[in-house]
Amino acid sequence: MPSLADVVDLIHAWYPPRTADSWDAVGLVAGDPAAEIGKVMFAVDPTVEVARDAVEWGADLLVVHHPLFLAPVSSVAADTPKGRTLHTLTAGGCALLAAHTNADQAVTGVSESLALALGLTDLAPIRPAPAGPLDKVVVFVPLGAADAVRAAMTEAGAGRIGDYDSCTWTATGEGRFRPLDGATPAVGAVGDLEVVEEARVEAVVPRSRRTAVVRALLAAHPYEEPAFNVVPLADPGLATTGTGRVGTVEETTLEEFAARVGAALPATAHGVRVAGDPQRPVRRVAVCGGAGDFLLDELAHSDVDVYVTSDLRHHRASEFMEHDGPALVDVAHWAAEWTWLPAVEARLQRELGDRVETRVSTRCTDPWTFRP
Template sequence: MELEEVVALLDSWYPPRYADDWDRVGLVCGDPAAPVRRILLAVDPVAAVADEAVSLGVDLVICHHPLYLRGTSSVAATDPKGRVLHRLLSNGCALFTAHTNADAPEGGVSEALARALGLEQLRPLDADPAEPLDKIVVFVPVDAAEAVRSALTGAGAGAIGDYDSCTFTTSGEGRFRPLAGARPAIGEVGRPEVVDEVRIESVCPRPRRAAAVEAMLAAHPYEEPAYDVVELAALDDSTRGAGRWGRLAEPTTLRGFAERVATVLPETPHGVRVSGDPDQPVRTVALCGGAGDFLLDRARAAGADVYLTSDLRHHPASEFREHDGPALVDVAHWAAEWTWLPVLAGRLAEALGDTVELHVSTTNTDPWTFRV
């Protein structure tokens, strides 16, 4: 595999357009034409991970957190970030990051955390709006129907999930009378016509509307085709969005759930902090991998028994609990997001087979090193 092929695969799973405006994702360094034989997956692009990459002889490090979030005018090895970059480059190792674009989708960070905890019936806690769709409807003579269908689908209409070329056709009669100045493809000026026609319907991503209509009109035999473009209702995406909500297969107590969290996540000095009655029942869980206090209100609205995330601050947590919010479980940022790495490794192994050797870093890069 060449590096650009691996990058294209990652971008197809975690499209860069979904990254937050402030984020910096994608290929940080490396030659797109360079071969990739070994890959290391890690959460943080820090010195310890760079050293691990060099010791393993990997060609690519894929990290969740970006190396550079703010602009820089120098990558000299005079500061920690520059030293990481030089360590990787001098050993022929590329660096790629997928951050906020990897948080929300299926197979992303929050979903990986939810599945690691055994949650079922998953849905986004704050769903993204689904891609806006139109429905294009056109009436066409029977013998020209296939050409018009092909034109529509070739221009991007008719894609539904893992299917393309999706259309629906019904039969009927088209009636019209050409007037003076018309150049009818069928019939004569001044005489009413009845033509066997079909109605073709197909959904179309709104950004492809103009191209699909233009292609349809070019393929249609009529001088003045009859067609409709209908904007479909906006819906939430059932697979993409911030955080996750789910159910436990078996109810437990808050203490029991916290103990499960401590068992599933990598151990850190941070441990598992809990706010709530240890004996209260827990059936439904809301969570967000990484810093998730921006979803506190969503967790309350979802009716979850507990909300799990990282980096909760004193005042938001206190006010949340005072206003009858769910119990809170606060875990180490690194530990929660680490659960995504085995999921990503599995996807890469399935896609790349034995062409690439994969390593999941177990180096603890949490900034906190001990608790007194």
């Protein structure tokens, strides 16, 4: 069986904690990293009822979306709400892991899972995640030394693009220089104009590795004064991760699409609320798992026909509908985020196979329980 540390490493690789918002509280909450994991349960909320379900099933790990300790507490005594959950899990030998905003933006994350559950295709983030800052380092080197300089640059961190490494580009040309008094040239003689066939070697470099790469190329270069330059690169905005998702559906009406939403999500007392003309054509759809009214302004003048999210406030929704923007579909927060659970469960099953048994909690933890 894998250890808890093994499972945590997998989930953190898919949903890196460093991508979580600064105010968030994600990662391993309780559990011994060396413990063996045979059963994993997935849930949206770490309520005491969910904790009891996990322990009764024999789960060794409960993975939740909402953190147990998002708000600071001064006590985890068993007679406090958070303490009851924690004591239930620890007494039952069940660890707890939270993946919150780090799971919202990721591939196979919350918003993407919601989009796929509603049948959206051609997905892209509403707000692409900013790429890490990149530079392009260019150096001119004699042909005979190009391989050594190229290897030194890649060893220092240059040329990593996606799932590829050692990515460089090379062209050849003539380098011209005249060594002056005081120089000790590797090629040519003092006072003579020299022409050398050189390679222009280029590589993309994470900005955090810029200094290391430049130092490496200088150390490997045969010249006293190598010619090189560093060019900052603009973010192309092509990230596959980011806030929310926008995609397409086969053209339908708002009324029919809202019915599809209701059928795709688990039932709640909240249900599905719609603002807009029932016969409005729907083709482009935006979604955001969880509370998504912070995206209203940038969607107001987009080509989106309807926006699906949760927790829309009266005034924001009312003002939004005064403009000729998308229709609104408001769903239960829990129901929208629940769609992520089968996705992360399937990913863990593909990775670990029959080494771990998994289960998705079907307990509804939405706080609204009925309509009179």
